[in-house]
Amino acid sequence: MGKKVLVLPGDGIGKEVMAEAVKVLHALDGGRSRFDIEERQIGMTAYLQDGTPLSDATLDAADRADAILFGATGGPAYDALPAELRNATGLRLLRKRLALFANFRPAFMFPELADASTLKREVVEGLDLMILRELNGDLYYGEPRGIRELPSGERIGINTMSYAESEIERVAHAGFQAARARRRKLCSVDKANVLEAMLLWREVVTRVSRGYPEVETSHMFVDAAAMALMRNPRQFDVVLTPNVFGDILSDAAAMLTGSIGMLPSASLGAGSKGMYEPVHGCAPDIAGRNLANPLAMILSAAMMLRHSFGLEPEARRVEQAVRGVLAKGWRTADIRQPGTRPAGTREMGDAVVAEL
Amino acid sequence: MGKKVLVLPGDGIGKEVMAEAVKVLHALDGGRSRFDIEERQIGMTAYLQDGTPLSDATLDAADRADAILFGATGGPAYDALPAELRNATGLRLLRKRLALFANFRPAFMFPELADASTLKREVVEGLDLMILRELNGDLYYGEPRGIRELPSGERIGINTMSYAESEIERVAHAGFQAARARRRKLCSVDKANVLEAMLLWREVVTRVSRGYPEVETSHMFVDAAAMALMRNPRQFDVVLTPNVFGDILSDAAAMLTGSIGMLPSASLGAGSKGMYEPVHGCAPDIAGRNLANPLAMILSAAMMLRHSFGLEPEARRVEQAVRGVLAKGWRTADIRQPGTRPAGTREMGDAVVAEL
Ligand SMILES: CC(C)[C@H](C(=O)O)[C@@H](O)C(=O)O
Ligand SMILES: CC(C)[C@H](C(=O)O)[C@@H](O)C(=O)O
Numbered sequence: 069m070g071k072k073v074l075v076l077p078g079d080g081i082g083k084e085v086m087a088e089a090v091k092v093l094h095a096l097d098g099g100r101s102r103f104d105i106e107e108r109q110i111g112m113t114a115y116l117q118d119g120t121p122l123s124d125a126t127l128d129a130a131d132r133a134d135a136i137l138f139g140a141t142g143g144p145a146y147d148a149l150p151a152e153l154r155n156a157t158g159l160r161l162l163r164k165r166l167a168l169f170a171n172f173r174p175a176f177m178f179p180e181l182a183d184a185s186t187l188k189r190e191v192v193e194g195l196d197l198m199i200l201r202e203l204n205g206d207l208y209y210g211e212p213r214g215i216r217e218l219p220s221g222e223r224i225g226i227n228t229m230s231y232a233e234s235e236i237e238r239v240a241h242a243g244f245q246a247a248r249a250r251r252r253k254l255c256s257v258d259k260a261n262v263l264e265a266m267l268l269w270r271e272v273v274t275r276v277s278r279g280y281p282e283v284e285t286s287h288m289f290v291d292a293a294a295m296a297l298m299r300n301p302r303q304f305d306v307v308l309t310p311n312v313f314g315d316i317l318s319d320a321a322a323m324l325t326g327s328i329g330m331l332p333s334a335s336l337g338a339g340s341k342g343m344y345e346p347v348h349g350c351a352p353d354i355a356g357r358n359l360a361n362p363l364a365m366i367l368s369a370a371m372m373l374r375h376s377f378g379l380e381p382e383a384r385r386v387e388q389a390v391r392g393v394l395a396k397g398w399r400t401a402d403i404r405q406p407g408t409r410p411a412g413t414r415e416m417g418d419a420v421v422a423e424l
Numbered sequence: 425m426g427k428k429v430l431v432l433p434g435d436g437i438g439k440e441v442m443a444e445a446v447k448v449l450h451a452l453d454g455g456r457s458r459f460d461i462e463e464r465q466i467g468m469t470a471y472l473q474d475g476t477p478l479s480d481a482t483l484d485a486a487d488r489a490d491a492i493l494f495g496a497t498g499g500p501a502y503d504a505l506p507a508e509l510r511n512a513t514g515l516r517l518l519r520k521r522l523a524l525f526a527n528f529r530p531a532f533m534f535p536e537l538a539d540a541s542t543l544k545r546e547v548v549e550g551l552d553l554m555i556l557r558e559l560n561g562d563l564y565y566g567e568p569r570g571i572r573e574l575p576s577g578e579r580i581g582i583n584t585m586s587y588a589e590s591e592i593e594r595v596a597h598a599g600f601q602a603a604r605a606r607r608r609k610l611c612s613v614d615k616a617n618v619l620e621a622m623l624l625w626r627e628v629v630t631r632v633s634r635g636y637p638e639v640e641t642s643h644m645f646v647d648a649a650a651m652a653l654m655r656n657p658r659q660f661d662v663v664l665t666p667n668v669f670g671d672i673l674s675d676a677a678a679m680l681t682g683s684i685g686m687l688p689s690a691s692l693g694a695g696s697k698g699m700y701e702p703v704h705g706c707a708p709d710i711a712g713r714n715l716a717n718p719l720a721m722i723l724s725a726a727m728m729l730r731h732s733f734g735l736e737p738e739a740r741r742v743e744q745a746v747r748g749v750l751a752k753g754w755r756t757a758d759i760r761q762p763g764t765r766p767a768g769t770r771e772m773g774d775a776v777v778a779e780l
Contacts, residue, residue: 142617151623160618186547186655207585207619214620224588225621229563232580259668261498262516263563264570265581267507291675298654298679299542312615316672319647323654 070104071377074133076126076158079111079146080350081360081413082139088362088417089137089369092389095421096373096382106133110158111141111350115149122158130162135376136343137369138162140350160208168335168343169204169235170242171314172371175301175321175331180394184326184403187298192324197304198246199321201314202239203335205231208311229265231310233272240276242336243308247283253305255286257293257313269310290317297321322347329361329402332368334375342376344368354401358412361400363390366420389423396423426460427733430489432482432514435467435502436706437716437769438495444718444773445493445725448745451777452729452738462489466514467497467706471505478514486518491732492699493725494518496706516564524691524699525560525591526598527670528727531657531677531687536750540682540759543654548680553660554602555677557670558595559691561587564667585621587666592625596632598692599664603639609661611642613649613669625666646673653677678703685717685758688724690731698732700724710757714768717756719746722776745779752779 073093077086093103108114108126115121121141130136141158162168176196177185185192210228218224240256247254256273258266270287277285288296290313296303297317301324309317322328331347346364354360367390374383398419399408411419429449433442449459464470464482471477477497486492497514518524533541533551541548566584574580596612603610612629614622626643633641644652646669652659653673657680665673678684687703702720710716723746730739754775755764767775 147617151620186543188542188544191542210582215624218588222589223624224586225619225624226566227585227619227621229583229585230580232574233578259671261503263581263583264507265583268571268579268581291671294650294672294676295679295684298676313672315615315647316650316669320650320654320676323651328651 070102071134072132073103073105073372074129074136075105075107076110076136076138077107077113078139078141078158078350079113079143080140080352080355082111082141082350083113084355084358084360084413085346085362085365086137086139088413088420089365091417092366092386092420092424093369095424096386110138112143112146114158115146115153121146121149121153122161127161127165130166133341135341135372136162137365137372138343138345139365140346140348142350143352162343163203163335164209166341166343167204167337169202170239170336171201171203171333172246172336173199173201173314173318173322173331173333173347175199175318175325177325178327178330178391178394181325181327181330181403183405185324186326187324192301195301195325197301197307197321198250199307199309199314199318200239200243200246201309201318202235202311205235206311229263229312231265231269233268236269236272237276238338240273240308243306244276244280244283247306248280251305252282253284255288255293255304255307257288257290257307257309257317259290259313260287261289266310273308293317294320297324318347327403329400330363330367332364332371334368334371336375340376342372344372358414359401360413361402362413362417363420366390366417385424386420389420392423393419426458427490428488429459429461429728430485430492431461431463432466432492432494433463433469434495434497434514434706435469435499436496436708436711438467438497438706439469440711440714440716440769441702441718441721442493442495444769444776445721447773448722448742448776448780449725451780452742466494468499468502470514471502471509477502477505477509478517483517483521486522489697491697491728492518493721493728494699494701495721496702496704498706499708518699519559519691520565522697522699523560523693525558526595526692527557527559527689528602528692529555529557529674529678529687529689529703531555531674531681533681534683534686534747534750537681537683537686537759539761541680542682543680548657551657551681553657553663553677554606555663555665555670555674556595556599556602557665557674558591558667561591562667585619585668587621587625589624589628592628593632594694596629596664599662600632600636600639603662604636607661608638609640611644611649611660611663613644613646613663613665613673615646615669616643617645622666629664649673650676653680674703683759685756686719686723688720688727690724690727692731696732696734698728700728714770715757716769717758718769718773719776722746722773741780742776745776748779749775
């Protein structure tokens with residue numbers, strides 16, 4: 069029996085990049101049936117088909133799967149759905165249902181793309197940091213939430229930032245373990261000078277850090293961290309953040325590399341099950357035109373091979389194929405430079421398969 | 425009777441840069457007693473003196489003042505005070521007590537400093553944007569807040585993001601008015617795809633925008649905005665944000681200019697009273713060494729002359745003096761470049777006075 073992979077292409081370019089990642093998995097497998105791939109809809113595509121962005125059948129499939137590949141969801145039509153529907157949106161519900169609390173978002177500079185950043189080369193060359201974003205708490209899930217009417221008749225919108233000690237502890241452990249396997253530095257981001265929830269965050273991270281004396285731990289307020297990321301990003305190794313701050317900082321960090329179309333991510337829980345998705349979104353502006361860069365999705369599949377299936381050599385093969393393709397000069401539009409070879413989404417996927 | 429200016433130097437380099445701003449005000453006044461300057465303590469300095477970071481006497485003085493110049497507060501000793509004390513911290517209490525809900529944080533590139541940014545020159549040259557951060561709502565003030573014990577015995581930290589329609593409306597009006605006087609573009613930042621409070625934010629900003637048809641309005645999710653600020657910051661004119669997102673994005677935007685020691689800010693309410701402070705903090709690492717750049721504080725005083733006192737020509741004189749000093753090559757350590765003339769905090773202040 070192969071490993072059960074649930075494939076959720078989603079909306080927009082999600083579909084296009086997923087097709088290439090699946091192609092790569094098939095090529096890698098070479099007919100050995102190590103992967104049992106099931107494809108389902110999520111997001112607007114699912115809504116149009118089933119009347120809900122995430123059906124119970126898909127949730128069941130997620131429960132049964134050994135790992136999930138996720139493309140992207142969203143777009144103007146999706147954002148125009150009623151809030152109740154979007155609040156049951158696939159992505160957030162899945163993250164919570166599967167207790168995927170640790171979202172790893174690497175931001176690294178591909179040497180081949182060192183000039184693609186808007187930052188000066190000397191500031192970002194060789195950049196390699198890992199944002200670890202907590203993914204099951206904070207304003208995304210806190211209760212109470214909603215829009216109420218005040219006695220005066222005006223409305224008020226409410227969300228709750230909440231973190232329990234155990235929620236902070238488990239993601240902190242994940243962070244220190246990651247740091248130990250990397251350059252042994254961890255910077256925890258909070259706003260402990262203003263918010264009590266963040267004061268508890270800092271206290272618990274500090275406590276957990278004592279179990280990892282080999283890791284150099286620091287703490288930064290989120291505003292200072294945003295500045296530091298732009299001024300001197302190479303000072304960071306692992307950056308541990310609460311959910312909302314991580315949403316913001318991880319996009320900024322990805323942007324530093326100039327290759328947002330290149331960056332994968334992994335959402336992990338306590339076991340080996342994980343969900344793997346590109347850092348980029350569904351990009352409605354270029355959807356359906358064979359323009360999207362599939363490499364982030366393909367690299368996300370490589371992360372799945374490594375983290376969920378323990379297939380380290382296979383993960384490496386995929387990653388090396390991606391590097392090989394870049395070295396040969398293939399570039400989708402997002403990373404095009406003078407003197408390189410233009411490729412569409414499909415051509416890029418084919419090039420990776422050829423390189424495997 | 426002169427205009428009542430309450431001067432709150434605060435901690436660290438706050439004291440040093442404030443001394444220079446006061447020097448400039450005196451020089452500008454030339455003995456005409458147009459400014460009635462009262463100095464008081466705030467932050468750690470006040471705590472050591474009065475046992476509280478912000479005494480009632482200082483609050484009363486703030487109530488009576490026509491405008492406030494604020495230096496900076498904070499530092500390791502301050503951050504180590506008990507949370508209850510820090511939660512009554514000067515800055516946040518003042519902002520709320522005086523109903524200063526509109527925090528203008530310009531990020532502009534001084535042509536003389538075009539190479540100081542970590543971003544490529546072609547990305548940031550001529551940058552001139554205005555972050556308008558809402559300053560009286562959001563997680564900073566929302567109730568309930570605190571650290572509680574759960575029935576299980578573990579603790580949970582809670583803060584509340586809350587925005588009432590009227591709170592959003594008033595800052596939105598301030599934003600559209602500012603946009604009208606600038607390049608007529610406003611981008612509102614939220615996370616309406618996840619948070620109900622932000623859904624209300626978007627709805628209200630959209631409604632208010634109808635009264636300003638001459639302003640081109642757009643909306644961005646905060647993660648996308650963080651990316652856009654780094655990829656193509658010159659697309660922005662006025663960027664309207666809730667309190668917490670504005671804390672993060674305004675520091676990032678300031679950093680784009682490479683001259684964080686150069687940027688002033690204004691916190692305004694419904695009337696002419698305002699609080700003016702540099703974007704930078706109290707910088708304990710360089711405090712007391714005549715190293716800090718006083719220009720942000722001096723430019724904050726210029727904003728006060730303009731917005732609280734209607735003294736536009738005087739505001740211009742100060743701003744032109746600052747430009748003159750830069751043109752002559754004077755530079756504090758934060759903006760030093762080869763071939764420029766080194767200046768300490770006091771020398772920079774003197775140079776501005778000489779240039780007036
Ligand atoms: C689409 C949205 C709900 C999501 C998030 O905010 O978590 C996305 O921005 C992300 O970062 O994965
Ligand atoms: C010192 C702190 C409370 C303050 C804030 O977060 O508002 C500061 O970071 C700022 O941006 O003025």
